[in-house]
Amino acid sequence: MTDRPLQLSRRALIGGIASSGGLLLSGCSDQQPPTYGNILRMGDNLTYNAQRLLLSRNALVTEYDRSQISSMPAIGTIDPARPDVGLHDPKGGEAYAALRHGDFADWRLKVEGSVNNPRSFSLAELKKMQSRTQITRHTCEQGWTAIAEWTGVPLRSVLAAAGVRPSARFVQFYTFDLMADGIDMVDALHPQTILAYGMNGRELPIGHGAPLRLRIERQMGFKSLKFLRRIVVTDKFDDLGRAGTIQNGWSWYNGI
């Protein structure tokens, strides 16, 4: 799980540079976000491959001091059970309301797909694992920023516990609202990519994604999905259909 996947994906990325550099192919490779012939998506892939090629994979974002923690709005879905704001999913919302009623004691995070031991984690199990606390800047695509302290378990520990296979290339996240999204293994295995259950020294508030949210610090805020319920590891790129970013007109990679 250490070096081999990175080596292989680097080769795939160089192939990707060739294809998006020419702006010719419509994303034939199953290791690249599909472009559907859209020139904006070709530009997105150029940015993705250029950043993967030119930037260090392990560079850490700046971590701040506790005194620098700022106010931070909760936007998008602020409560999956509420039908009036955010991307409400009636079935997911109902399930979420029931779990919250029991203080998330029955909540489980499923981890499946390209792993040797598909399994689920309770909140208590995640909290027993080695935790990481980081004070980082959230950058929203709208233009605003906020600094907060996040406590959680590194995603790579969870993936290792599920026995992620060497063929794994992407990690997809499913939530209690209508959003789903994915990241590549470079971001998934990054030490600052955590599954956070605590914010600013307390339990994660509902508006910020209780009981568990992703923190992926080198991309725009909306990639840090809230209200997680399921993680699926894949060997190929999955655009996640109507729930994903690409078919909604957004870039899949948002490092800028």
Place this chain on the structure above:
Amino acid sequence: MTGASEAEANAGSRGHRLWVRLTHWLIAAAVLTLIYSGVTILMAHPRFYWGDVGNDLIQPLFEVPLGPNYHTIRYSAATPFFASPDGPVTADLLMAPWNQNSWARSLHFLAAWCFLAGLFAYLCLAFITGHVRRVLWPRRDELGRQNLWRDVRAHLRLPMPAAEPGPPYAILQKLAYTAVVLVALPLMFLTGITMSPAITANYPILLAIFGGAQSARTIHFFTFAFLAIFLLIHLVMILLTGPLRQVRGMILGK
């Protein structure tokens, strides 16, 4: 070819060289696209801050009265994060704000790649060929108060005499072009990438140089405003000095 045209330029001959014309139009097309997509992005959050952080729950430095989100955003009551009620707070956004950033962001970065290619090619060629030193950089004697004042008055007298396209440039033109190509355009690129969490993870020095991601965003906006004013004056000067001949000069050379 380069040797001949350099000799012509030194002899005071007029006209634009081929590489100047090519990079001019590439950068012009990219900048127009960047302005269009950039204003769309600004409309999602028309508030500006200084430092590392800034959002709807933080007092802005100033706001731009632009678009449907100006003064229309509604939040729930604020909840403090810590025991102190004066400390940082959170609140829930109770609406879906106007947001076209899906295509606007992707278009902005696609145009930014074209802009970067054009600017990089221009600056390399401008320094290698001596274009900066010979055509753009003001000589010391040109910076005298009398010469500056004479050029200002020349720009205020109407009708303006029709001008030959291309260099040599008078002092105000030299100052304007130098400020745009050596300061404003590179500054747009640098403040732009300072807003990227992936790039600043690698180069945190960018955050130190501009004083934070929000400061970089604010400088990005003011530099845009400077470039927009330059563009306006640039177009007016072309209209006043024989537009057909000027545009022809930038396409065909003379």
